[in-house]
Amino acid sequence: MRSASAGPEIERLITLLAKLPGLGPRSARRAALFLLSKRDPLMRPLADALADAADKITACSVCGNLDVSDPCSVCSAAGRQANAICVVETVGDLWALERAGAFKGRYHVLGGVLSALDGVRPEDLNIARLVERAADPEVTEIVLALNATVDGQTTAHYLADRLESAGVSVTSLARGVPVGGELDYLDDGTLAAAFKSRSSV
16 A cells, blocks of 8 residues: 555555554555664664674574574583473474573474465475484484474474484473463363363473
């Protein structure tokens, strides 16, 4: 949707902003106008940060994390457990687990999940490298920390089959009632998963 009085530079800015997740044409126009009204305090520093990130940040050749160094700071950190690899869908998932501080091993970013609807096949994901890493004698466990969606579970089952010959333990995150959650507010799928994953008290 072309703005009535916007020049080609503004149109290009709006078009690029509209490609960001969560921004449609209207939101992109509002964001563009806001940036243009805050050129010195926001727009120019943002442009510099984007250029800097594009030049310096790369994907880790070991796990797929994004960092300025390769291997990334997580892979090269001393004290990380080398026997366990946690498989995640995206770098955002890796960052979320690191924020929680619940896992002290290594990571592996798939770059997505299998999806027949979206045409995502095994060769489109970072699966071959995971199988290579799982064959390392030091690795004893692969933790599948994939989203509890149909595609996430399909991918988990596929990975479990692919990793069977590696002789490692393949585990997945528990599903069920979240900490602080009230049963009345949970969906049926979460409640069913909680019952299946119940344990001794």
